[in-house]
Amino acid sequence: MQHLFGEILVSKGILSPEQLAEGLRIQREDKPYLRLGEILLGLEFLTIQQLDHELGILHSDIRIGQILIHEGITSGLELEEALRIQERSGKMLGEILITLGYCSQGQLDRALSKQSHLARFYESVKQIFGYGR
Incomplete structure (x- = not known):
């Protein structure tokens, strides 16, 4: 990550x-x-x-869609379509992407793991350098 x-x-x-x-x-x-x-x-x-x-x-x-695009799993157009559906339906973006066939559950799980890792990475850097206090 x-x-x-x-x-x-x-x-x-x-x-x-x-x-x-x-x-x-x-x-x-x-x-x-x-x-x-x-x-x-x-x-x-x-x-x-x-x-x-x-x-x-x-x-x-960093959003899950950006990670999926960066990894070459989903295109920008596919993400836009899924986001429009999400606005109307209120469903989770990952669920929509899987339903549309734009990513698999495994790909989504890996992207979610990366997203979580990025959040932890940011928090640890803030602690190391004393930011956000």
């Missing part, structure tokens, strides 16, 4: 692909006990303000 966070930073132009690759290499080879954000801070590829801002956005804006 931290790789997803890194990809988001690259897509926003905050990190270069090379910087992300370097951070991931260090995490994999030298410091698996550190989170990617901590490594990027240490390399000075990212400021604490950028990390806080992006994690805040990630925490509030």
